[in-house]
Amino acid sequence: MIDHARDLASVRDATERLLSAAVKLDDAAVTEPSRLPGWTRGHVLAHLARNADALVNVLQGRPMYISAEARDADIERDAPRPLDVQLADVRDSAARFQEAGAVPADWSRTVELRGGVTDSASRVPFRRWVEVELHHVDLGIGYELEDLPEEFVEREIDFLAARFTGHADVPPTRLTNGTRAWSTGREADAPDVTVTGSRPDLLGWLAGRRDGSGLTADGGPLPALPPL
Incomplete structure (x- = not known):
């Protein structure tokens, strides 16, 4: 059985691991390529922040993104920002996601994600956990698949x-x-x-x-x- 509260705690821990590692970078490192083709580390960090806000939308019954084009434009807009701005955005958006997850709700309800995909609301925290863990690896800053929690x-x-x-x-x-x-x-x-x-x-x-x-x-x- 999915335990959304436990997954929210795992998301929080994973986010802190990522932020603690990324704070050791500098502005130049943010502009360097990540392991994702065509994306810098800034793109990855920007995506993580906007994904947190998008999943808040999902939990609150709104469309995940206005459109695919708007999603991509937001990432491109935010990718060049300095490291301190990037990390503050990741931290603040993560806090908004945690706040949305703490609101009493029917976690068995069906929610709609990107591209018309549907899922149980209870699985949304795990989906966010996936984003944080895999994109931490994608940053290419010393966190590897072998470092991921066994349960994850x-x-x-x-x-x-x-x-x-x-x-x-x-x-x-x-x-x-x-x-x-x-x-x-x-x-x-x-x-x-x-x-x-x-x-x-x-x-x-x-x-x-x-x-x-x-x-x-x-x-x-x-x-x-x-x-x-």
């Missing part, structure tokens, strides 16, 4: 494996780290491919953060995954 890695693999389940472009696939297994891809009586590797490598591949070179595939080539 397990749950995100669960989430991404479920996301690709039934996808016509992904062959029936079994994922395993040697102690636990997941299934994803098209429905079938048996998997076409078994992919084996560590939890961080499995997560990195599923989340588009690693190319899968640390994984082994039996029964066929490593499947090509569609973009998230």
